Amino acid sequence: MTWSRRDVIKGLGLVAAAAVLPSACSKSRRVRLAPVHVSRDRVLRTVVGLRPFRPSGFVVRSERLAGQTIVHNYGHGGAGVTLSWGTSQLAVEEVLKSRDTNIAVIGCGAVGLATARLLQQRGLSATIYARELPPNTTSNIAGARWYPFDVFDSAVATPEFLAALWAVSRVSYAVFRRMLGPEYGVFLRPTYACRSEPFARESLLNFDSPIADLLHGLRDMGTDESPFPHYPIVRTFESMMIEPATYLAAIIRDYERAGGSIIQRHFVSAAEFATLSERTIVNCTGLCAATLFGDVEMYPIKGQLTILKPQPEVDYLALPPDLYMFPRKDGIVLGGTFEHHVASLEPDLAAEARIMSAHARFFAQ
């Protein structure tokens, strides 16, 4: 498209008119969004996963065990996809200290895969061993919005942990930004967080949050432009969505193209690691690290998602209080359950009904 001088002057005139006549333009300013159709007949499936949560935050450290170096990289809570590249970079720095070149990675979720790829990129040979492979990992259940949330308990986490968290968040964010597009299933989407009360002091959506600059365009919408005018506060920003099915498959493809292999194997105890030929092992077993290594601090937070039939016209995220709606190629994801210390993978039909009806009310408004 080319612009003539006349068009530009005309455009400037409109901008000036908008500045002096806000009420005249208020109707045309309102953001119109395609509504999500929430009904029983649109439900494709309801899935459950367990977030590997540690109140003091994720673990990245190494230890010696029976002549092997074990580098831990687990406990990412509700943000394992989000943080995967950042914590894995820290884990790889630990691996490099061992000077080994053949490395075993236990786990084939988002964290194990990021670790394996980074090892390859540093010129090391990585072999993945895992009990379950995508699409059967917790990482496949994730929403998955880039957002370093539900990773620690503020009553317990240290300032050192928080500094590490914000640093790895940035590293990970930068890696995902380089993957934007359909090949890796990483997309930028406008997001609307709706509230009746001000955001909590510790919310990452506050303007002074440590990641505010990564939530591009973060601002409160005027009531004349808000797509959800029944909420007094509608904060908008750009979210990065990582579609797990596409993303995990693409990383496995990259890993295998670079010569990596995946061996399906279940380790009943950490002592079984001694049977591996590799002397340096990265433990990316998510929640299972609690039993393998006796980490009594880690516990599950059960989360349930209901997936509705896809609606390609819905290209935004909505975050009503205690709920979330993510649009994906494989469907509309409705979520909002966080059950601490619940280890069941059984879908909760009452929770499904509650999430469905709350979203139905939200979109009916």
Ligand SMILES: Cc1cc2nc3c(=O)[nH]c(=O)nc-3n(C[C@H](O)[C@H](O)[C@H](O)COP(=O)(O)OP(=O)(O)OC[C@H]3O[C@@H](n4cnc5c(N)ncnc54)[C@H](O)[C@@H]3O)c2cc1C
């Ligand atoms: C409902 C829900 C929504 C979520 N939404 C988001 C989101 O929007 N954004 C986000 O970033 N995160 C989200 N998460 C969190 C995210 O899913 C987890 O933090 C992440 O999957 C953890 O990744 P991981 O690779 O550590 O573990 P996993 O994906 O669980 O992978 C662990 C791997 O280790 C293997 N393993 C385990 N034990 C053994 C063993 N003994 N022997 C051999 N192999 C073993 C497993 O088979 C698997 O391959 C969500 C989680 C849930 C449940």
